[in-house]
Structure formats: structure tokens, C-alpha cells
Amino acid sequence: MKTETKDALREETLDPDDWESVRTLGHRMIDDVLDYMKTVRERPVWQPIPEQIRAHFKKPLPHDPQDPEQVYEEFVQKVLPYNMGNIHPRFWAWAMGTGNVMGAFAKLLAASMNTNSGGNENSDSSFHVEKQVIDWIKDMLGFPASASGLLTSGCSAANLIGLTVARNTKAGYDLRKKGLQAVSRKMMLYASQEIHSSIQKAVEILGLGSDALHLVPVNDYFQINITKLKNAIRKDRENGCLPFCVVGAAGTINTGGIDDLNALADVCQSENLWFHVDGACGAWAALAPHAKSKVVGMERADSLALDLHKWMYMPFEIGCILAQNEEYHRKAFTLTSDYLVHGQDKRGITGGSSPWLSDYGFQLTRGFRALKAWMSIKEHGSRKYGRLIQQNINQAHYLSELIKSQPELQLSAPVTLNVVCFRYVGSSMDDASLDELNKQIVIELQEQGNVVISGTTIKGRYVLRAGIMNHRSRIDDFDFLIREVTRVGKDLASSARKT
Amino acid sequence: MKTETKDALREETLDPDDWESVRTLGHRMIDDVLDYMKTVRERPVWQPIPEQIRAHFKKPLPHDPQDPEQVYEEFVQKVLPYNMGNIHPRFWAWAMGTGNVMGAFAKLLAASMNTNSGGNENSDSSFHVEKQVIDWIKDMLGFPASASGLLTSGCSAANLIGLTVARNTKAGYDLRKKGLQAVSRKMMLYASQEIHSSIQKAVEILGLGSDALHLVPVNDYFQINITKLKNAIRKDRENGCLPFCVVGAAGTINTGGIDDLNALADVCQSENLWFHVDGACGAWAALAPHAKSKVVGMERADSLALDLHKWMYMPFEIGCILAQNEEYHRKAFTLTSDYLVHGQDKRGITGGSSPWLSDYGFQLTRGFRALKAWMSIKEHGSRKYGRLIQQNINQAHYLSELIKSQPELQLSAPVTLNVVCFRYVGSSMDDASLDELNKQIVIELQEQGNVVISGTTIKGRYVLRAGIMNHRSRIDDFDFLIREVTRVGKDLASSARKT
Numbered sequence: 001m002k003t004e005t006k007d008a009l010r011e012e013t014l015d016p017d018d019w020e021s022v023r024t025l026g027h028r029m030i031d032d033v034l035d036y037m038k039t040v041r042e043r044p045v046w047q048p049i050p051e052q053i054r055a056h057f058k059k060p061l062p063h064d065p066q067d068p069e070q071v072y073e074e075f076v077q078k079v080l081p082y083n084m085g086n087i088h089p090r091f092w093a094w095a096m097g098t099g100n101v102m103g104a105f106a107k108l109l110a111a112s113m114n115t116n117s118g119g120n121e122n123s124d125s126s127f128h129v130e131k132q133v134i135d136w137i138k139d140m141l142g143f144p145a146s147a148s149g150l151l152t153s154g155c156s157a158a159n160l161i162g163l164t165v166a167r168n169t170k171a172g173y174d175l176r177k178k179g180l181q182a183v184s185r186k187m188m189l190y191a192s193q194e195i196h197s198s199i200q201k202a203v204e205i206l207g208l209g210s211d212a213l214h215l216v217p218v219n220d221y222f223q224i225n226i227t228k229l230k231n232a233i234r235k236d237r238e239n240g241c242l243p244f245c246v247v248g249a250a251g252t253i254n255t256g257g258i259d260d261l262n263a264l265a266d267v268c269q270s271e272n273l274w275f276h277v278d279g280a281c282g283a284w285a286a287l288a289p290h291a292k293s294k295v296v297g298m299e300r301a302d303s304l305a306l307d308l309h310k311w312m313y314m315p316f317e318i319g320c321i322l323a324q325n326e327e328y329h330r331k332a333f334t335l336t337s338d339y340l341v342h343g344q345d346k347r348g349i350t351g352g353s354s355p356w357l358s359d360y361g362f363q364l365t366r367g368f369r370a371l372k373a374w375m376s377i378k379e380h381g382s383r384k385y386g387r388l389i390q391q392n393i394n395q396a397h398y399l400s401e402l403i404k405s406q407p408e409l410q411l412s413a414p415v416t417l418n419v420v421c422f423r424y425v426g427s428s429m430d431d432a433s434l435d436e437l438n439k440q441i442v443i444e445l446q447e448q449g450n451v452v453i454s455g456t457t458i459k460g461r462y463v464l465r466a467g468i469m470n471h472r473s474r475i476d477d478f479d480f481l482i483r484e485v486t487r488v489g490k491d492l493a494s495s496a497r498k499t
Numbered sequence: 500m501k502t503e504t505k506d507a508l509r510e511e512t513l514d515p516d517d518w519e520s521v522r523t524l525g526h527r528m529i530d531d532v533l534d535y536m537k538t539v540r541e542r543p544v545w546q547p548i549p550e551q552i553r554a555h556f557k558k559p560l561p562h563d564p565q566d567p568e569q570v571y572e573e574f575v576q577k578v579l580p581y582n583m584g585n586i587h588p589r590f591w592a593w594a595m596g597t598g599n600v601m602g603a604f605a606k607l608l609a610a611s612m613n614t615n616s617g618g619n620e621n622s623d624s625s626f627h628v629e630k631q632v633i634d635w636i637k638d639m640l641g642f643p644a645s646a647s648g649l650l651t652s653g654c655s656a657a658n659l660i661g662l663t664v665a666r667n668t669k670a671g672y673d674l675r676k677k678g679l680q681a682v683s684r685k686m687m688l689y690a691s692q693e694i695h696s697s698i699q700k701a702v703e704i705l706g707l708g709s710d711a712l713h714l715v716p717v718n719d720y721f722q723i724n725i726t727k728l729k730n731a732i733r734k735d736r737e738n739g740c741l742p743f744c745v746v747g748a749a750g751t752i753n754t755g756g757i758d759d760l761n762a763l764a765d766v767c768q769s770e771n772l773w774f775h776v777d778g779a780c781g782a783w784a785a786l787a788p789h790a791k792s793k794v795v796g797m798e799r800a801d802s803l804a805l806d807l808h809k810w811m812y813m814p815f816e817i818g819c820i821l822a823q824n825e826e827y828h829r830k831a832f833t834l835t836s837d838y839l840v841h842g843q844d845k846r847g848i849t850g851g852s853s854p855w856l857s858d859y860g861f862q863l864t865r866g867f868r869a870l871k872a873w874m875s876i877k878e879h880g881s882r883k884y885g886r887l888i889q890q891n892i893n894q895a896h897y898l899s900e901l902i903k904s905q906p907e908l909q910l911s912a913p914v915t916l917n918v919v920c921f922r923y924v925g926s927s928m929d930d931a932s933l934d935e936l937n938k939q940i941v942i943e944l945q946e947q948g949n950v951v952i953s954g955t956t957i958k959g960r961y962v963l964r965a966g967i968m969n970h971r972s973r974i975d976d977f978d979f980l981i982r983e984v985t986r987v988g989k990d991l992a993s994s995a996r997k998t
Binding site: 011012013014015016019022023025026027029030031033034036037038046048049053054056057058059060061062063064065066067068071072074075078079080081082083084085086087093096097098099100101102103104105107108109110111112113114115116117119121122123124125126128129131132135136139140153154155156157160164167175176177178179180181182183184186187197198200201202204205206207208209210211212307309310313315316317333335336347348349350351362363364365366367368371372375376377378379380381382383384387388391442443446447452454471472474475 | 510511512513514515518521522524525526528529530532533535536537545547548552553555556557558559560561562563564565566567570571573574577578579580581582583584585586592595596597598599600601602603604606607608609610611612613614615616618620621622623624625627628630631634635638639652653654655656659663666674675676677678679680681682683685686696697699700701703704705706707708709710711806808809812814815816832834835846847848849850861862863864865866867870871874875876877878879880881882883886887890941942945946951953970971973974
């Protein structure tokens with residue numbers, strides 16, 4: 001290609017030609033999203049996506065420009081109405097937070113700055129904001145000031161980071177350099193049968209293989225059986241394996257069960273194992289005045305993975321990994337290229353003497369996700385978060401009492417935190433037919449759009465499941481849920497009898 | 500804990516008490532961020548963070564609430580001014596995009612919806628938006644419609660996913676289940692010495708160990724030496740290793756060098772190896788009318804990792820992984836829990852028969868990052884992106900001509916794409932002193948705040964580096980850069996002589 005001369009360059013930009021019309025559009029968006037959040041209760045929780053909407057997204061790559069107003073209008077018509085629904089007060093499926101207004105605003109601000117949060121103390125303010133948010137999280141969850149931390153895309157990434165540190169620290173040789181194939185003793189880790197699938201995913205990515213994840217049975221409270229855990233470790237050692245880690249659950253996804261974390265910490269201490277805790281679903285119980293005792297022992301974890309986009313109600317994506325030992329954490333990930341040599345002379349963008357945020361994980365470029373946490377925690381204060389988390393736990397207990405009072409319903413697991421598992425049994429069917437009936441209840445409720453719960457399998461039976469991580473839910477919403485479940489259950493049972 | 504009665508629940512929410520005052524705040528934010536982006540050229544590219552600002556972020560956890568307006572004011576005073584600077588027209592350090600207005604708006608919209616993009620065709624509109632964006636990316640980069648894809652937090656995550664698929668597919672046994680310790684032949688992969696550090700990070704996380712990454716020397720154009728690559732593969736096989744993958748670079752970070760991708764594809768074909776391409780820095784050259792021939796062969800990759808927050812100028816975080824074989828991709832990650840059984844009866848939120856987006860990576864919860872790509876590509880159209888990418892390449896060539904015309908400056912590497920490496924040599928110093936002088940030029944320019952470039956090491960010498968991924972840069976900005984580099988270089992050389 002011949003070198004272009006200066007005159008030949010007709011330069012363009014993505015910046016607007018007309019800033020004022022874009023400003024008008026921005027103001028319209030603010031009005032629209034605030035109306036959208038304010039009136040969310042008046043709309044269906046979820047609605048099926050019509051075929052013509054699905055077809056709309058098959059259109060080919062646009063080569064030519066389109067007016068920003070038109071693009072936005074298309075969003076309003078085709079995208080906005082078909083939400084999964086987790087921002088709605090009557091959404092309690094799976095484990096997802098609600099989001100909040102300041103969090104959404106913060107994402108606008110962060111994207112406008114578009115600073116790269118992979119840097120060091122000199123680079124930019126986002127480093128300091130993230131460090132402060134991490135300090136606050138450590139404070140709230142009982143970790144020492146010396147612990148390290150990193151905000152992540154969520155708890156899957158946090159679990160992956162935590163287990164990487166565990167594996168590398170406990171291997172007993174330079175695993176980063178030599179790899180897993182250099183060791184003949186099979187590295188093993190332990191968790192209960194109720195542990196989240198992201199642990200298995202991490203174990204597979206790490207090259208350990210799912211065979212390395214020894215799943216231990218649970219007791220009636222869905223807690224890992226400590227005796228069986230100890231036996232498993234002993235037997236694996238006898239068989240020449242190398243046990244290196246126990247993963248505790250601070251809130252399982254299925255039932256909200258919490259392992260005996262102090263007992264696990266003791267086992268790890270005496271067996272010299274890494275203690276990792278998956279706190280995606282329940283770590284924040286530590287803020288709830290009447291529930292914090294349930295997660296005692298969590299602060300003894302070598303690494304703790306958690307989410308802020310679940311039970312801290314922040315918009316996606318924001319999770320966090322904490323590690324008791326900063327050096328172990330950093331040494332599992334730090335890697336400095338020629339073009340990113342960490343400065344020693346204190347000056348310039350790269351001159352900070354601190355480790356970089358990218359030294360604690362696998363992302364080098366990182367968005368400014370800390371801002372939404374920083375602004376939200378400042379706006380509301382930690383005590384209010386504690387009350388809201390307690391409120392969800394209270395709502396779960398209220399719901400479980402309602403269920404107990406209904407002859408057609410049966411509680412399927414003890415309510416430890418914010419998860420309520422139950423089953424419609426108001427029909428003299430066999431268990432398999434009741435499984436099918438309960439599945440249909442979930443789908444029917446979703447399609448009617450008034451309330452969304454999910455289902456899961458407990459002890460071989462399909463059950464209904466409400467996981468409450470929602471700052472918009474009101475006590476009446478749970479009365480409504482029970483009315484709807486019994487109404488729909490009755491209807492389905494009656495039509496099943498007719499066919 | 501005793502069950503709360505309905506009356507005893509004093510329920511709270513994170514929603515505003517006063518929606519109107521929050522609306523006013525939102526409008527102020529829109530005005531502020533648009534002014535901020537519109538006037539970015541008038542501010543310093545970067546400025547050091549004063550000690551009192553750093554100290555501000557040491558304050559303890561706030562327990563009590565603070566007015567939203569105050570929180571925002573604190574952001575405006577303490578956070579906003581200290582940006583890394585990559586949104587500025589004269590920022591060309593490392594490899595970071597500029598961001599764009601519609602992208603920032605889209606993040607507000609996505610966070611307000613707060614839908615979870617981990618689902619299936621039934622779940623919500625974000626599934627369809629992401630699928631369409633992936634289709635467009637495949638179209639733009641020459642991948643077939645049958646290829647799979649996933650948007651990621653960036654190219655580090657995309658490389659990690661791509662190499663996971665490579666490792667699992669090529670191991671020749673069920674590596675997900677049995678792990679790497681089940682195979683005795685050491686799995687090996689190959690890349691040039693110029694490959695990005697995220698490849699090493701991925702290799703380490705995957706348990707392969709950095710010893711498994713065989714780094715092959717480059718030629719004068721910083722391309723992998725194909726003969727040496729073939730020899731390395733042959734020798735490793737002779738030594739009982741299991742070569743499984745070659746990683747090609749479509750744009751190295753240091754110099755923008757592009758491996759001979761067709762030659763690498765041929766090697767992989769004849770040697771039965773997985774062909775992964777790291778396209779973080781250069782994949783989008785495929786859109787540039789006069790540069791697309793340079794990345795020919797990229798479309799033959801088994802997996803291609805790329806970024807949209809670099810050379811597509813979108814706000815952080817958005818990268819992408821494409822895989823030629825959808826089944827290999829999915830089989831490396833799909834994992835379905837009891838509570839997320841993929842529906843077969845087509846109804847309800849989980850009822851879509853398609854694989855879920857979470858089946859293609861390690862995140863289960865996923866933010867709606869597709870929206871900023873969808874809205875930005877619609878607003879501008881693919882042709883404009885092609886012109887802008889070509890514009891940056893042309894600017895790089897213009898800059899290299901300027902450098903050649905200056906006796907004090909020396910070009911340090913051929914300009915392939917958008918990266919210009921050069922060195923101030925206008926002083927009769929030895930090479931080590933010139934290294935130091937050039938380091939000081941980078942820092943001095945950063946601190947003066949008029950232009951930001953970075954440095955790197957090429958053939959053992961420290962050089963200045965401008966990587967142009969900036970839709971706001973104008974040709975005059977490069978004239979300015981050269982004036983500043985020569986001025987600051989002269990000043991520093993002269994004060995070095997005096998001491």
C-alpha cells in the first residue's frame with residue numbers, strides 16, 4: 001500500500017455529527033429507563049418472544065449507517081419488552097439479583113470514562129475505587145485488611161480464580177511452569193453433592209478433570225457430611241492421590257443450605273488443605289442481623305468467591321474473589337510483558353509500585369465495574385443492605401409458613417436462608433405424575449407472566465423453588481404466589497384427570 | 500430465629516423514595532457525560548493522581564446512606580478527572596479502544612433491563628441480540644454461518660476459551676473427566692516469541708504449564724518462522740510429546756506483526772493440530788479495504804479470539820471467541836445442573852431447544868454486553884468501521900513517514916498495521932543510555948499530559964510505541980507527537996549531558 005499523503009486522508013470519527021440531537025436522545029433514554037424501572041410491577045414478569053420478533057434478529061449485517069433515534073426505537077420495540085424478568089418484584093427463579101437505579105447510572109458513567117481498570121495506583125482513579133470496594137467487602141465479610149481481592153465478571157470467574165490459586169499453591173512444585181502432567185499423584189478436591197456446577201466447570205478448565213472432584217453426600221440440612229468427607233480424604237490418600245482443597249458452600253443454589261464452615265476450616269487446617277468457599281448465593285448473609293451466625297467460619301476460608309450481582313442487587317456483571325494470602329493470590333497470576341513492565345521510578349501511568357489489578361486474575365483489560373458497587377454502597381450504606389438481606393430471609397420464612405398452612409403444598413427442604421423448595425401435592429397422583437404436574441406449574445406460571453419461580457430436583461423429586469434475592473418483593477407478593485400455585489396446580493390436576 | 504409475622508415486616512427497597520429527584524440527577528449525568536466526551540480534546544490526556552485524592556479512597560465502609568446527588572458529586576470531583584486517558588484523541592499507549600457514545604448509552608439501557616444473557620432462545624431478547632451480533636462478526640471476519648461464537652469479557656477470556664476447546668478436543672480422551680494427569684505424553688502448543696502474555700496465562704490456568712508453550716523465533720517482520728515451527732513440532736514428537744495446537748497472531752501487541760496465517764493453517768492441517776488465532780490487536784484489519792489481505796488465512800482458524808473494545812472502539816468489556824466447529828466448542832463447556840435442565844417441551848423460560856449461551860464458556864450469569872455492539876454496529880454500519888480501521892492504519896503509515904524524515908528518530912520495526920515503534924536517537928549516547936532516555940521521554944510526555952504513548956523492548960532495546968486504535972485521532976495529532984518527542988528528547992538529552 002502506498003503511503004497516504006496528509007491531504008488524501010478524509011478523516012471520520014464515531015463521535016456524533018450533531019451532539020445536540022444525541023443529547024436529546026440521551027435525555028429520552030433516562031426518562032424511559034426510569035419509567036421502565038418505576039413501573040416494572042405493572043408489567044408481566046416474563047413473556048414469550050413472538051416468532052416475528054425472533055425473526056427480526058436474523059437480519060444480515062448492516063453495511064450502512066442508521067439514525068441513532070431509529071436504532072433506539074428498534075431497541076424499545078424489539079428488545080426491551082422481552083426481559084428475563086429478574087428485575088420484577090415477583091421473580092424468584094434461580095439466583096439473580098434485581099439491579100438498582102444507581103448501578104445502572106454508574107454503568108453509563110463508567111462506560112463514558114471508559115478507563116481500563118487493569119492498572120496500578122498511578123494509572124487512574126478506578127484502581128483506587130476498586131481497592132476501596134474490596135476493602136469494604138473484606139470488612140463486611142470478616143476478612144483481614146491484609147487479604148487480597150479482585151472484582152470479577154461473577155462467581156464462576158471468582159471460583160476459577162480461587163481454585164487456580166489453590167491448585168498452584170498446594171501442588172508442591174512450580175505448577176505454572178511445569179503443568180499438571182509433571183505430577184503423578186492425582187490432585188483431588190472435595191465438595192458436597194450440592195455444590196454449584198461452576199466448581200465442576202472450573203475443575204475441568206484447570207485440567208484436573210471432574211474425576212478429581214470428590215462429591216461427598218449431605219445431611220438432612222443439605223450440609224456436607226463431615227465424617228464422610230474425612231473418610232474420603234483418608235481413602236484418597238491411601239490410594240496415592242494428593243488431596244489439596246475442600247470447597248464449602250455458603251448457600252447452595254438448590255436449597256440455600258450452608259455447610260458447617262468452621263468444621264470444614266478445621267478439617268482443612270488439620271489436613272493441610274486449601275479451604276475455598278463458594279459464597280455466590282449466601283455470603284451476604286453475613287450482613288443480616290439474624291442470619292450472620294449461619295456463615296460463621298467463612299472468614300477462615302483461604303479463598304472466598306462471591307457475587308454482588310446476586311444478593312447485593314447490583315446490575316450484571318460483578319462478582320469478587322478474596323484471598324487470605326495476597327502473595328499466593330498474586331503469584332498464581334502475575335505475568336509482566338515487555339510492554340507492561342511495572343514501573344519502579346514511581347512516575348507515569350505504569351509507575352505505581354503496587355501490584356496491578358491484572359496481577360490477580362486472568363483479565364488484562366478490565367472494565368470499571370467497581371464504580372457501580374462504590375456508588376451503590378455509598379448511596380445506601382451497609383446497614384440497609386443488611387436489612388434488605390434479612391428482609392429476603394424473613395420473606396422466605398414467611399413463605400415457608402404459608403406453605404405449611406396449605407394442605408395442597410409440601411415443604412421439600414428446610415429453609416436455611418432465602419430459598420424455599422416446595423411441591424404441589426394436592427392431587428392423589430403417584431410421585432412421577434406429581435413431578436410432571438409441578439413442572440407444568442412452573443411453566444404455566446411463567447407463561448401467565450404473573451410470577452416466576454423455577455424448579456429443581458431434590459432427593460429424586462421435581463420441586464418448585466423460590467430463591468429470594470429481590471429488593472422489590474413485598475410480603476403480599478408471596479401470598480399471591482401461593483394463591484397462584486394452588487390455583488394453577490388445581491387446574492392442571494383437574495385437566496390431567498379429565499384426559 | 501422465630502418466624503416473622505406479616506405485620507412485623509417493615510419492608511424497604513433500593514428503589515428511590517423520590518423518583519423525580521433521581522430523574523433530575525439522571526438528566527444531569529447525561530449532560531455531563533456528553534460534555535465530557537465532546538470536550539475530551541481540551542483536557543489533559545492523563546494526569547497524575549494527587550496524594551489527597553488517593554487518601555480519599557482509604558475511607559472506611561459507609562454504614563449509613565448518602566444522598567444520590569452527593570455520591571455523584573464525589574464521583575465528579577474525585578473519580579472522573581483521573582482517567583487513564585484512552586478516550587482522548589492523543590492516546591496511543593498499549594492496545595485500548597476509545598469507546599463511543601452509543602456504546603455508553605447501551606450500557607445504561609442494558610443495566611436497566613438487567614437481563615441475564617446466559618439463557619436460551621426462549622429466555623429473553625438478549626439471546627437473540629447476541630446471536631445476531633455473533634452472526635455479524637462471523638460475516639465480517641469470514642467465518643461460516645455454522646461456526647459458534649460467544650461474547651466475552653475480552654480477548655484474555657476468549658483465548659482461555661479457545662485453548663480449552665483445543666486442549667479438550669485434541670487430547671484424544673475424555674480430558675474433561677479424567678484431567679491432564681491421565682496422559683503421560685506432554686501436550687505442547689506453539690506460538691511465536693511475540694505472542695501475547697494472555698496465551699501464557701491461559702496455558703498456565705489450563706494446567707499445561709508454561710513449559711508446554713513452545714515459543715518459536717520470528718523473522719524481521721515479527722512473524723513466526725515457519726521452518727523453525729515445523730522443526731520444533733518434529734523434535735517434540737520425537738521426544739515423546741503430544742503437539743496439539745499452534746497459536747497464530749493476527750497483530751502482535753509489540754509491533755502489529757501478523758503471522759503468515761495461511762502457512763500456519765497449512766501446518767496445522769498437515770500435522771493435525773488445532774489452529775487458534777489471537778486476533779485481539781489485528782483481526783479487524785479484515786474490514787480495512789487496503790489491509791484485509793494481511794489477515795487472509797485467519798478464517799481458516801479452528802478458533803479465533805478477538806476484541807471489540809479495542810479496534811471496534813466499543814466501551815469495555817467486550818471480546819469474542821469464534822469456533823469453526825460448534826460441537827467441539829459446546830462439548831468443552833456445556834454442563835447442566837438439576838435446577839437448569841434445558842427444556843424439551845419448548846415452553847417457559849428454559850424451554851428453548853437451542854443450546855444456552857452459557858454452554859459455550861465458563862460464565863453462567865452473563866451481562867447483556869451484546870447490546871452495545873448491536874446498537875453501535877447498527878448506528879454506524881460495517882463500512883464505516885472499515886474506513887475507520889483503515890484510517891488508523893493510514894495514520895500509522897503517515898507517522899512512520901514522519902519518523903523517517905526526522906534525523907533524531909529511528910523506526911524500530913516495520914509498520915504492518917497500526918503500531919509504530921521508534922526510538923529517539925538524536926544524541927550521541929550509547930545504547931543503554933538511549934534506552935534510559937527513551938524511557939524518560941515516555942514518562943515525561945505522560946506527565947505533561949499532551950500525548951500518551953507507551954514503550955516496549957524490541958531486540959533488546961527500549962523503544963517508543965504508538966498503537967493507534969482511536970477514532971478521535973486526527974492527522975495533526977501525529978505531527979504534534981513528533982514535535983513533542985523531539986522537543987522532550989532534546990531537553991532530556993541536554994540535561995543528561997549537564998549532569
